[in-house]
Amino acid sequence: MPAIECRSLTKYYGDVRGIEDVSFTVADGEVFGFLGPNGAGKTTAIRTLLGFLSPTSGGATLLGHDATNPGESRAARERIGYLPGDPGLDEDRTAEAFLDHQAALRGSGSREALVERFGLDESRRIGDLSRGNRQKVALVAAFMHDPDLLLLDEPTSGLDPLLQEEFAALVRERVDDGASVLLSSHVLGEVAALCDRVGVLREGRLAAVETVEDLRSRGGKQVRVRVAEDAARDAFEVRGAMNLRVGDTVSFTWTGEYDALIDLLDRFTVRDLEVVDAPLEEAFMTFYDGDVPGPGRRHQGRTGGGDRGAEQAAPAADADADGGER
Numbered sequence: 001m002p003a004i005e006c007r008s009l010t011k012y013y014g015d016v017r018g019i020e021d022v023s024f025t026v027a028d029g030e031v032f033g034f035l036g037p038n039g040a041g042k043t044t045a046i047r048t049l050l051g052f053l054s055p056t057s058g059g060a061t062l063l064g065h066d067a068t069n070p071g072e073s074r075a076a077r078e079r080i081g082y083l084p085g086d087p088g089l090d091e092d093r094t095a096e097a098f099l100d101h102q103a104a105l106r107g108s109g110s111r112e113a114l115v116e117r118f119g120l121d122e123s124r125r126i127g128d129l130s131r132g133n134r135q136k137v138a139l140v141a142a143f144m145h146d147p148d149l150l151l152l153d154e155p156t157s158g159l160d161p162l163l164q165e166e167f168a169a170l171v172r173e174r175v176d177d178g179a180s181v182l183l184s185s186h187v188l189g190e191v192a193a194l195c196d197r198v199g200v201l202r203e204g205r206l207a208a209v210e211t212v213e214d215l216r217s218r219g220g221k222q223v224r225v226r227v228a229e230d231a232a233r234d235a236f237e238v239r240g241a242m243n244l245r246v247g248d249t250v251s252f253t254w255t256g257e258y259d260a261l262i263d264l265l266d267r268f269t270v271r272d273l274e275v276v277d278a279p280l281e282e283a284f285m286t287f288y289d290g291d292v293p294g295p296g297r298r299h300q301g302r303t304g305g306g307d308r309g310a311e312q313a314a315p316a317a318d319a320d321a322d323g324g325e326r
């Protein structure tokens, strides 16, 4: 049984498209990444899967439960850890009171270990915590009941690099213990480091689902070569060579067959040669027409509409789906 099976899932907010015709499967024990720029539909997909939003059409199962059926969705959420992209934590409560409440709903076997691991001071009022510390509270809430499936929306936003590493280690441990993960990010490196496969969301649609390995190979190789002869530009303007630069050395991104590259270079006396993986970003140019998700792009808070205000740091067992929206 797959951890998630999503079939033509579509969610419109009135006339505004959230996601359209999104289909994918997350296998048991897999880490699947949603990658896409702001507004691509990552949060909408996750919240519809969780049953917090009712789909306009299509369906999904989570851990075998029908995500569109409120009773089944509630049952599934007991075995799910959810980290919202924008945890609407109650500012007046202490972290301890919030985690106590979440623990009462779903359990808290790993709470103490996680609090220690992330160096969280539970006694402080959530309103007094920095963004990173709030994110830690949300992380502990999502992981502390040792869920079978984790849905993590921009999980490392606000965390410093050391804590990002700690988070990545935690995800890997949980997957080794049998959990499955769906995480969203617009940080390519994060997705590449953690995920087995990536679903690229663009304007509400899944533009592609690929293994990280395939994505890398799609990016091609970066070639830098110095030749003894005068390197005429025309000689390198061949199919497969992109971003060509000709100077003392010639550099280009090679997306063709290796044999063709060797044939090309064989016409020269090669003095120096470097062939390395092209940055993963290049693979994404093909999906985004230059609007590439990357480390420089930060999460921007949204002004919530409709049901967004009800978001919590973990799925409350009694959370209601919005029901009414189309």
Ligand SMILES: Nc1ncnc2c1ncn2[C@@H]1O[C@H](COP(=O)(O)OP(=O)(O)OP(=O)(O)O)[C@@H](O)[C@H]1O
Pocket: 013, 016, 017, 018, 019, 036, 037, 038, 039, 040, 041, 042, 043, 044, 045, 085, 186, 299, 300, 302, 304, 305, 306, 307, 308
């Ligand atoms: N409550 C809402 N009411 C109306 N439109 C919405 C609402 N929530 C999201 N949208 C719209 O749905 C589309 C997808 O937004 P969504 O938040 O799912 O994208 P995202 O990929 O998660 O973006 P981000 O990285 O900014 O979180 C956007 O056009 C957005 O404006």
